[in-house]
Amino acid sequence: GAVVSQHPSWVICKSGTSVKIECRSLDFQATTMFWYRQFPKQSLMLMATSNEGSKATYEQGVEKDKFLINHASLTLSTLTVTSAHPEDSSFYICSANHRVNTEAFFGQGTRLTVV
Amino acid sequence: QKEVEQDPGPLSVPEGAIVSLNCTYSNSAFQYFMWYRQYSRKGPELLMYTYSSGNKEDGRFTAQVDKSSKYISLFIRDSQPSDSATYLCAMSYGGATNKLIFGTGTLLAVQP
Numbered sequence: 603g604a605v606v607s608q609h610p611s612w613v614i615c616k617s618g619t620s621v622k623i624e625c626r627s628l629d630f631q632a633t634t635m636f637w638y639r640q641f642p643k644q645s646l647m648l649m650a651t652s653n654e655g656s657k658a659t660y661e662q663g664v665e666k667d668k669f670l671i672n673h674a675s676l677t678l679s680t681l682t683v684t685s686a687h688p689e690d691s692s693f694y695i696c697s698a699n700h701r702v703n704t705e706a707f708f709g710q711g712t713r714l715t716v717v
Numbered sequence: 718q719k720e721v722e723q724d725p726g727p728l729s730v731p732e733g734a735i736v737s738l739n740c741t742y743s744n745s746a747f748q749y750f751m752w753y754r755q756y757s758r759k760g761p762e763l764l765m766y767t768y769s770s771g772n773k774e775d776g777r778f779t780a781q782v783d784k785s786s787k788y789i790s791l792f793i794r795d796s797q798p799s800d801s802a803t804y805l806c807a808m809s810y811g812g813a814t815n816k817l818i819f820g821t822g823t824l825l826a827v828q829p
Binding site for chain 2: 606609617634636643644645646648651693695697699705706707708709711713
């Protein structure tokens with residue numbers, strides 16, 4: 603199957619700082635990538651849809667100024683958590699579709715801890 | 718009412734048992750149905766992918782979709798301790814963005 607790489611796999615940062623998470627499709631081009639957040643023992647909640655060359659589409663309740671998404675190329679999307687707070691601590695996961703109407707492949711996830 | 722309902726478990730079975738995992742959904746517009754396996758602190762791994770109704774088999778795994786009942790299932794035959802994980806159902810309307818809606822996940826433990 604297609605490979606999606608996410609980096610870093612874990613990060614600890616101080617409250618008030620910003621953290622950037624990268625999501626790369628290694629062996630295919632992804633015009634659309636998705637960013638999810640998962641709290642312990644809960645399911646994945648879609649945060650935003652990232653479209654190459656255009657602005658991301660955010661789900662209701664997700665602050666676009668806090669969670670900055672950039673999809674600069676067909677193989678890379680980044681999520682920047684700005685002015686992080688302890689309540690932002692979570693597991694962040696990206697996914698990319700191999701082709702239109704086909705299955706999504708997920709990255710390994712990033713465990714963010716804000717102290 | 719959630720769009721996708723899934724029993725969170727936990728479900729504990731002995732090694733070799735047949736496991737049945739299920740999800741129900743409310744929106745008949747869903748066209749694509751998937752099952753993902755997620756180990757602790759890892760990203761989800763796609764197990765099965767089905768378009769519309771019917772059955773699909775892959776090794777020890779069988780996925781069933783009954784659109785008339787808005788009900789999907791994943792069966793695992795000859796379960797192994799390595800199958801212990803959280804199993805997430807997901808579905809989408811299709812289209813260019815293909816946004817997925819996930820169930821809460823079922824935690825499965827296969828006892829040796």
